[in-house]
Amino acid sequence: MRLGIIGAGQSACTLATELIRGNFDGEILVFNGEPHRPYQRPPLSKSWLKMPADINILPLLPEPIENHASIQWIGEWVKLIKPDNGEIYTEQATYRVDQIVLATGTRARRLTIKGLPPETGHVIRTLGDAERLRQHIDDAKNITIIGAGFLAFELAATLDHPDRIIRIVAKANRLLPQVSLKTADRLVGSTPASTLVDVKIESFDTVSKSLITNHGPVPADLVIIAAGAIPNTEIAKRCGLGTAEGIATNEFMQTPHPKVSAIGEVSLHHQPHLGRSERVESISEANDSATTCAKRLLGHSEPFGAIPWFWSDQGQLKLQIAGLCARSDDETCLISTDTDSVVIRHCGDRVTAVEAINAPKEFMAARRLFERGTVSLSAIIKEGSVFDLLQSSRS
Amino acid sequence: MPQLNCIDPREQAIEVTFNPGETILQATNRAGVDGILAECGGGCSCATCHVILDHTWDGTLVGPSTQELDMLSFAVDPTPHSRLACQVELSDKHDGLSLSVAKRQY
Secondary structure, eight states: OOEEEEEOOOOOOOOHHHHHHOOOSSSSEEESSSSSSBBBBBBGTTTTGOOOOTTTOBBBHHHHHTTTTEEEEEOOOEEEEEEEEEEEEEOOOOOEEEEEOOOOOOOOOOHHHHHOOOOOOOEEHHHHHHHHHHHHHTTSSSEEOOOOOOHHHHHHHHHHHHOOOEEEEEESSOTTSSSSSHHHHHHHHHOOEEEOOOOOEEEEETTTTEEEEEEEEEESSEEEEEOOEOOHHHHHHHTTEEETTEOOOOOTTTTTTEEEEEOOEEEEETTTTTTTTEEOOOOOHHHHHHHHHHHHHOOOOOOOOOOOOEEETTEEEEEEEEEEETSSEEEEEEEEOOSSSEEEEEETEEEEEEESSSSSSHHHHHHHHHHHHHOHHHHHHHHHHHHHHHHHHOO | OOOEEEEEESSOEEEEEOOOOHHHHHHHHHHHHHOOOOOTTTSSOOOOOOEEEOGGGGSSSSOOOHHHHHHHSSSSOOOOOOOEEGGOOOOGGGGTTTEEEOOOOO
């Protein structure tokens, strides 16, 4: 079999690794349009930004996999696919394959801000973005981050420096809407940035180096836009397979076209833990969807059944989330000390997610319990903690 | 270059070179040592890069954080010399350090 993987991020690399370790009988073409070897993305907003400039890359693949005889790396962007013929088109050439896997991921949402010079405005998604940002950090005294999510707060924690003022401005009326109010309060309370919500940005004034907003001018000699991600579905849409929301697949990562699969952040499939279809942006989704796809291509299909999990480093706080919940799910604070907190998200008695700050045992215990099935809030409260519930269910 | 002596879960010995300042995970990942999953990519968030270090090297290492110990308690059969490969930073003095990859990460 000849397989074409479009993209070279986490899910593409996990797929290639799983196929090679599973003795895949065939050729794997990986289309990597970025001018870098496959690299790890999560550190870009964390430790990497503070590393010396000569450390350029955090490789994603082991050398024996990257250099494996069955992988062919193609450093070209894919423009178009024709699934019926198994054809992949780049600017330079046309490739014919038996199966196509779309691992096109997401890209940073960019905002058009009138008057903002290109060297002042940044996004952070790719290594190229991060390299460009790193060159400008040392000279910046006022850094303004536009966004309300984990990335905005991670960047603020990473860029914290006595000579800098960091501000987070958000269009939304609350910060960190993907976590509970309690968890968000803890993270907002510890950020080195000052924060402002309900912000409408009108323009950038190059004379005063400020964002002009409905709250007045916000000084910014560096602006980082961390306003979410957009799924790269254009290639799929051109052959009738994707929408702006993602590329729909079944529980084996297959699109309605028998020759096309989609994995990672771009794939939109049933999440058994949520009980509905949702596109999930996380390393766990990238790995688990790639593993599911690899099993199918190796001839021993198993449906996607993974429980999502997340983590985010925010300075001294380590947030870990087991499970996935709707933003409207209820929250019950289980543990809250000066340093740690554990918040249970739930629908009635059914627990949907556990948000743990500096509480890794609660996070890991929640993952183990979710893997076994439904977790009950009243059972956790009765035992006192998620960890104690796991222990009592073991004995 | 300094090196680590690794034993993978199938008892295969592998010599892995490293750059001082790297973690054990960065070195073993580059070399493709089997059995280290590191699902979170090195963020001390999954406990799937469990390795067991030769105890004679204990004095040269910074001990595990509470976070790492808590994560390790969820590894399969942890020992007093268990570590998460992503949390152990290597320096020149670790040339020759021996370690075994845990038999199972799940």
